[in-house]
Amino acid sequence: MLTARDSNAICGGAVMSKRRPTDAQLVEMLTQPHFGQQREIAPQDPITATPMIVEIDHIDYYDxxxxxSPNDKYQEIKASIASGEMDQPLTITRRPGAPQYMVFxxxxxxxxALKELFAETGGERFQRIHCLFQPWTRESDALLGHLKENDLRGDLVFIDRALAIRELKRLLEEEAGERLSSNRLAALLKQKGYSISQPLIAxxxxxxxxxxxxxxxxLKTGMGxxxxxxxxTLDRSFGQCWKSLDLGADDMAQSVFVEVLSRYDAEHxxxxxxxxxxETELSVxxxxxxxxxxxxxxxxxxGRALSEGPTAAHRDGDEQPQKHAQEPATPGHPDTAGTRPSPAAPTQTSGKPAGNAEPEPPQKIAGRKEHRGESEEKETPGRAPTSGRQPPTAVPAEDLPVLRERAAKLARDIxxxxxxxxxxxxxxxxxxxYLVGPTSLMPSDNLISVSDEHVxxxxxxxxxxxxISEQFADESRAGIHLPQEWRDTPFDEAIQHAGNWEFFQWHAFIEDERAPVVWDLIPMATLPGFGPLLWPKMHDWAWDMFVELVGVYRAIHKAANGKVWG
Known part of the structure; x- marks a missing residue:
């Protein structure tokens, strides 16, 4: 049992007293150094959900x-906050040791919106805002909280959600100290109240x-x-064709697919x-x-077996070509969803039954383009002859809007x-x-990396x-349909002078100092070589589309009684 003397000794000889210290003693005690004075004290945040008022400058964005992707409704949200219609508390949290709060x-x-409104108005209601503080737990919980909130609003584009799930997986793997399979990730997220299927993760x-x-x-524009x-489906099918043709490793097929895909990156x-x-890549x-x-x-x-594809017949001269001579879908109506019309009955050409066509010698059926035009070109079982072909417009001749849409689609595909x-x-x-625009719209590498003949x-x-578009015809009204970016250019001037083309050609193309600019937009062409450099060099699909385009063009003239311009 401690005595008063023991207590006195423990207290370093200081005699315990019930008397109140004097003011001088209080000042002396307050100025005495204490243990840990040099250590920075961490902010003391609440350990439960707590309402508070926080200055806007003390809150950071969630990183x-x-x-x-930009929020399309940002201006609407900002206006609602400015008018006071949207005044619910902002949920915030703080990482351990961080000086600033952040949204949660x-x-x-x-x-x-609040930061911009405060900067614009200096209003106190935008400077000090009502918040709900949530205690910090871990990084994965913070990201998951934001994901859940965005899912409730349903306004996350697919790629944003995919990237967020990838980041969430990385955080969970760091916290667990192990790699997570798709199934394990789906199960773990379900435990945390966020249900997502394994196929969707894939x-x-x-x-x-x-x-x-x-x-x-x-992807950013909202592809789902x-x-x-x-x-x-295209990727998988291309890889199967690549493998069937024995063109190299699977990763090579993937690289080619990605390269082709990247050429078409646009909003649509x-x-x-x-x-x-x-298909052109496979052909080449x-x-x-x-x-x-x-x-x-x-x-x-x-989903059909590829054993009956072209290479199977190439490797085996005994195979009948008609086994794989399926009529392709009308080039102007490709069905990329993975379904093509089933092969039609073999078409009789040149007076011979298609089924009796003689197989080509192995050296001619090897797929090399220099052999094309002999027996393969004369008789391809299952392929209708192009001579006398009727344009497959599949629309009434009097339906001008549909015909025009078809012509534009064919021209664009070509x-x-x-x-x-x-x-x-x-x-x-x-x-x-349709109108054909300035050549400045053509990919620049297409005019640099190819031969002069191809140009x-x-x-x-x-x-x-x-x-075919008749944009330079005397009665052309193409000028009123030019998109804004084509206007007020030498191309626009050429369209406006279409009725006096010879004069404009001489004045602007030859004598005027603008000639180089004009020729950058409207290509210079001479008649010699027109045929050999155009028709034989067109892809077969492009040729089929061109034949159909001419048919549609004729149908437009008939429907418009020869007056296609209004």
């Missing part, structure tokens, strides 16, 4: 915000690992799972054009005819297949249905499409 469970958009992985590098623009599934992805480009790489590549791709998309770009054809509701082919093709 792992799932939303990477969504709120980055509201915080941005689609997220595909979007992040494959598509994000190739088509970031298309249905389109991504169609792209995956043209999957039909992508498919045709993939395997040195086979593009129709055969198309048939092989169609079989893969339909331009894309020739790698002139997808911006050079501009649809209009007048004339033949001249593109020039002749440009003029052919422009002539």
């Amino acid at each position: 792992r915000n799932p939303r990477r 469970k969504g709120g980055n958009t509201r915080l941005r 689609w997220f992985d595909y979007a992040v690992d494959v598509l994000h590098q190739a088509i970031p623009t298309a 799972r249905p389109q991504i599934e169609r792209i995956k 992805l043209d999957l039909d054009a992508i498919r045709r480009d993939l 790489t395997a040195d086979i005819d593009v129709q055969r590549a198309s048939l092989l791709m169609g079989a893969a998309l339909d 331009a894309v297949l020739a790698r002139m770009g997808d911006q050079i054809i501009h649809p209009i509701p007048d004339g033949v249905g 001249r082919h593109l020039v002749y093709l440009w003029w052919t499409l422009a002539q």
